Amino acid sequence: xxDAALIDCRPFTDYKQGHMQAACSVPATELFARLHExxxxxxxxxxxxxxxxxxxxxxxxxxxxxxxLADINWSNQLVEQLMQTGQxxxxxxxxxxxxxxxxLQHFVEEIMPQQQIQASIGLDLACGAGRDLIYLAQQGWxxxxxxxxxxxxxxxxxxxxSQNLTITTLLRDLETxxxxxxxxxxxxxxxxxxxxxxxxxxxxxIRALLKPGGVIIYQTFMQGCENTAIGRPRNxxxxxxxxxxxxxxxxxxxxxDELELLEDGRPVSAFIARKPSV
Numbered sequence: 001x002x003d004a005a006l007i008d009c010r011p012f013t014d015y016k017q018g019h020m021q022a023a024c025s026v027p028a029t030e031l032f033a034r035l036h037e038x039x040x041x042x043x044x045x046x047x048x049x050x051x052x053x054x055x056x057x058x059x060x061x062x063x064x065x066x067x068x069l070a071d072i073n074w075s076n077q078l079v080e081q082l083m084q085t086g087q088x089x090x091x092x093x094x095x096x097x098x099x100x101x102x103x104l105q106h107f108v109e110e111i112m113p114q115q116q117i118q119a120s121i122g123l124d125l126a127c128g129a130g131r132d133l134i135y136l137a138q139q140g141w142x143x144x145x146x147x148x149x150x151x152x153x154x155x156x157x158x159x160x161x162s163q164n165l166t167i168t169t170l171l172r173d174l175e176t177x178x179x180x181x182x183x184x185x186x187x188x189x190x191x192x193x194x195x196x197x198x199x200x201x202x203x204x205x206i207r208a209l210l211k212p213g214g215v216i217i218y219q220t221f222m223q224g225c226e227n228t229a230i231g232r233p234r235n236x237x238x239x240x241x242x243x244x245x246x247x248x249x250x251x252x253x254x255x256x257d258e259l260e261l262l263e264d265g266r267p268v269s270a271f272i273a274r275k276p277s278v
Contacts, residue, residue, distance in 0.1 A: 004069050005039045005097040009049035009057040012092075018079060020048060020072070021087045024095040028056040036129035036155060037162075039097045041065050042263070048072040094162060100135030101195055103219050103260075103270050108139050111255055111272060117215065120190035125206075126174060126197035130156035130167070133193075137165045141191060144168040146181065175199050184209055193217040196268075198238050203248045213277045216252070218245055222259060222267040230264050245271045252276070 008019050009028040019025070026034050028049065038045070044067040047057050054071050061068060072078070082088035099105070111117065119140035124133035127145035129152055137143045137160070145156050145167060153169045160167040174180045186208045194206075198220045206216060223241055226234035233239060246257055252273035260270045 004044040004046040006046050006048060006072075006095070007038070007057075007097075009047055009053040010074060011053075015094075016090070016092050018082075018088055018090055020082060021089055022095045023048060023089075024097050025092075028053040028060075031057060031060055033151075033155065034158065035064070036131060037098050037159065038066070039099070040263075041067070043067075043097075044069055046070070046072060048074060050074050096163070098131055100132045101219060103217065103256075103272075104132050104135055104193065106256075107215075107217055107272060108136070115255065115274070117190075121188065122191035122193070123184075123189045123209065125192065125194045125202065127156060127169075128152050128195075130159050132195055133167065134159050134163060134165060136191070136193070137167060138163065144170060146170045146172050146174065148173040148175075174202060181205065181209070187211040187214075190214045191217070195219050196221065198240060200237075200248075207249065207275070210275045212275055214275045215255070216249060216271070216273050216275070218271040219260075219268055222269055224267045228265045228267075230266060240269050245269060245273075249273050 006020060006023045008015050008023040008025050011027050012025055015025040024037065026037055045061065046069040047054055048071070049057065051073065058068060058071065079088065120142070122136055122141040122143045124143060124145045127133050127147050130145050133143040133145045133156070147153060148171070150171060153171055156167055156169050170181070172180050188211060189209050190211060191214060192206050192210055196219070210216060221233055221239055223239045225232065225239060246254060252275055254273050256270055256272040258270045259267050261267055
């Protein structure tokens with residue numbers, strides 16, 4: 001088991017006045033809206049807070065399958081101990097325990113330096129709560145996130161605020177609008193990423209929005225998901241066929257085109273390709 005992630009469940013105003021080192025501030029009353037800021041369920045959590053905070057947070061997280069170690073009760077005695085050992089921090093800094101998709105990390109850490117790709121302007125389609133686009137923004141990409149959900153857009157901005165980042169968000173329905181992204185100019189993005197989302201009519205738009213030398217990163221469910229223990233998605237419209245992305249982006253330089261398995265056994269694409277420079 002990995003080291004436990006320390007989650008401070010007190011109100012943020014109290015957190016800023018003093019907290020333990022390596023703590024992440026997620027108030028108990030905001031857990032439902034900020035679950036995306038927690039690590040994977042395979043990593044244990046340790047909660048810190050007042051009794052009333054812990055009474056809300058512990059049952060909520062246990063019900064959702066998180067592994068919880070013994071709670072840390074916030075008290076004057078604890079504050080004194082932290083001060084004596086130099087482990088008391090003051091201010092708004094908060095530990096980041098969430099991670100972006102491994103495919104994005106591979107792109108940033110290995111493919112970008114290997115291919116001499118410089119961070120520029122990026123787009124995340126169907127971005128959800130925004131961990132991937134926030135991660136890319138941390139690496140220097142100027143990111144725009146698109147999603148149909150107002151709730152998702154609010155979560156993106158909350159996560160960006162916690163990391164002192166500026167993110168552009170567009171509230172758009174990518175499937176029902178005839179022209180879903182009318183204000184975006186062709187050949188204007190150096191990177192477009194899509195995760196766990198498939199709407200095939202968008203493929204031509206993605207090609208058009210990428211500038212020469214731009215990169216597409218696509219990771220979504222493949223045929224075979226319907227045969228796993230989870231068994232979904234099973235609708236063919238949401239499942240990529242083998243080599244489908246390579247065919248859709250024919251003429252692009254393939255930087256990675258593999259099938260990967262999620263922790264639950266479902267197959268997903270790991271596809272990264274670069275638009276020709278000319």
